[in-house]
Amino acid sequence: MFQRFALAFSFSLLASTALAADGPLQIFVSKADQTLTVYDGDTVVATTKVSTGKPGHTTPSGIFSILEKRKYHESNLYSNAPMPFMQRLTWSGIALHEGKIPNYPASHGCVRLPNGFAKTLFQMTERGAHVIITDDPVVPRQVTHANLFTPRLPIDDGGLLSDVELRPGRVEAALKPVEVAMNAVPPRSGAEAKLTIEEPPPLRILITRRTQRDVATDVQRLLNKVGFDAGVPDGLLGTRTIAAVRAFKEKHAVEKDGEILSKPFLAALYTEAGEDHPPMGQLMIRQKFQPLFSATVDIKEPEKALGTHFLEATDVDRFKRKAEWRGVTLDDHLAAATQKRLGISTPADDRDVFTAEAALSRIVIPDDVRARIETMLSEGSSITIQDTGLGPETGDGTDFITVTRSKPRV
Template sequence: MRSTLGLGLLLLAVASTTVQAADGKAPLQIVVSKDKQSLVVYDGDTVVATSKVSSGKRGHETPTGIFSILEKSRYHESNIYSNAPMPFMQRLTWSGIALHASNSVPAHPASHGCVRLPNAFAKTLFKLTERGLHVVISDRQIAPQAVSHPFLFQPAAPEQQLLSDATLRPAMSQVASGAVEVAMSEPAPPSPAAPAVRADDTRAPIRILITRRGPRELALDAQAALNTLGYDAGVPDGALGSRSIAAIRAFELAEGREPKGRLTPDLVDVLFRKANLPPPANGQLLVRRDFAPLFEAPVTIAEPDVALGAHFYQFQDIDAATGKGSWFSLSLDNTIPKGMKARLGITVDDDALAYNAATRVLDRIQMTDALREKVEDLLAPGSSLTVSDMGLGPETGRGTDFVTITHPAKG
């Protein structure tokens, strides 16, 4: 069973049976409930600290979704609201949403969009957090739950070189300690299990987003297909500039079509068949680390007419004996705008309250073994996965993790 740690102990203790985050702290996460006007700090599914809050009032509602701490400042003044003081500010978006201390934290929404915290708690929380720590804001009260599913990534097994009849020259510190043990192809006598964790567990955690492919990803694939066929679309970047449009028109002319320079579904089908490529994937996996993109790759989403929903998973607590870690999930309510549903071909809504919603969505995602290995080779404690229909919203950009904004149901 997981043990409950006090704030002080949590900052100092490093359990001998688990691998902690890069700085030695447990990978925490914060959950803010707007209906309860509360904030809870979790280590996995264990409550570490709680506080009342005051979120945005009518007309200035605090957005819901999945955020991370982008910036911290002991004293900050608002550049939107007349230099209003925001002590112990922890920024969640570059557009102005943050956690911060306040002298006024009533038991109801009262801010201009930020999440107000009592002064003493804001100071304590400031010491407990670091940049990149996830903050989930929900309309209703939700809590992380331990989750297990074959899809969820696990660290790549460390390579172990097997030697036969090998002799090693001991280091000076080993000379007086007796024989030097090496890995042998023959079974060795029983000994305490050595940690099966990677040697580079001080790496920063990665952020993974799985979402539906949009016009940008389709354009990127089309550019690559055009280049394959000898039509110069430039370096594939997902932006259809003049060079790419000229390549599309040249392809259309070669196919006896009117040169409109647009990627219609029919034209995309012809283009990919001509390039001897499979149809474009309908999903995309993107990876960031330290607030910067690492790579992205296509994945397949089964039952594309069913909404993915908005699900967040955090990885931590790697067992030193097995090298395996634990995942904890949260499912948020999300209502997809009608126009977006039509564009994505979604006809069935997601239900975040449905039984096993966080695992059932994982059943629908397929990827290549090579892509899985690439992700697992980067996995570290504190890494996270978001599965969402919402894609790369405007709050995701330079100097951010993936920011997912959810939309409440209209009552």
């Protein structure tokens, strides 16, 4: 995913003296310390002072990736201000770029880099490189858990893993789902047979809670299945769908309450349709900034927040079925109204309790979905786990962008 080479640094603001990247790099920006740190696995390979957004133009915190790179760029928002060695993080105007570093937040929201270092970082990265922005500094660590994906060989006949329903990402509802063809395993002709596989581009995996529209889409599908005409499953509660819901409730004596899609109604509908229960989670996949497919997953103890976590696969060995995962847990304070909307009664405000491992233990991924992902897993693939679904920054030509919210300081 990233260019691998060695460079000598001579900048006074750079802590390390040389870079030799063996795997995907991770870039971390701390707004509290006004620093940027580049990691190769557990090793710090570069660090520098930066200048983030000043009051009124605060740089957003969260999980980003480099969407676009330009050696020279002029701001579309601020009087064509020069932005050399620009690396875009959002289409709304946040980027890494060369600029003045006055040792305090001074930008209009971008992350300014020192002269020289901006060029060096530009040469180190490729589109898709992850950039994590936080208030206080965070350090990636190795994460081990049975629920993490491990690479596996493609299926023997080279066919498609087509038993999982494909769905477009929610923001790109007009796009058609995309099937992914895997390379075929050559016939086994003895111990000397060799297998050559072209590694696919890294996956971007988001695991989050289902939205009301996801639930409504399933309701429409199930109502049609059991003989109530709810129209095309589009997740919109129009008059046709509402009429079908009311007809189902009347026929099956579902108690009436203020909610159209009430819990008693959902339980009765899933039972009637022969399905277990409404799934709580959604797993979505993108590759090269385009949606691949989406599948439902379950979340144990849904009344508890999952928290916000980012993990990236390194040292992926498909033949040994091994991958190392490194990640961080981010502060992400959910407003009371958001918690109520999501049905969360226990927020993930204690990072010592709501760890990445704790979140992974509560996520139930169907075996067929896991198999499909693991045949496509490659170095640099990432997983974002969070509670709030797709945000407004995730759209056409982006990875999954998660903007986090800091807990108000007392």
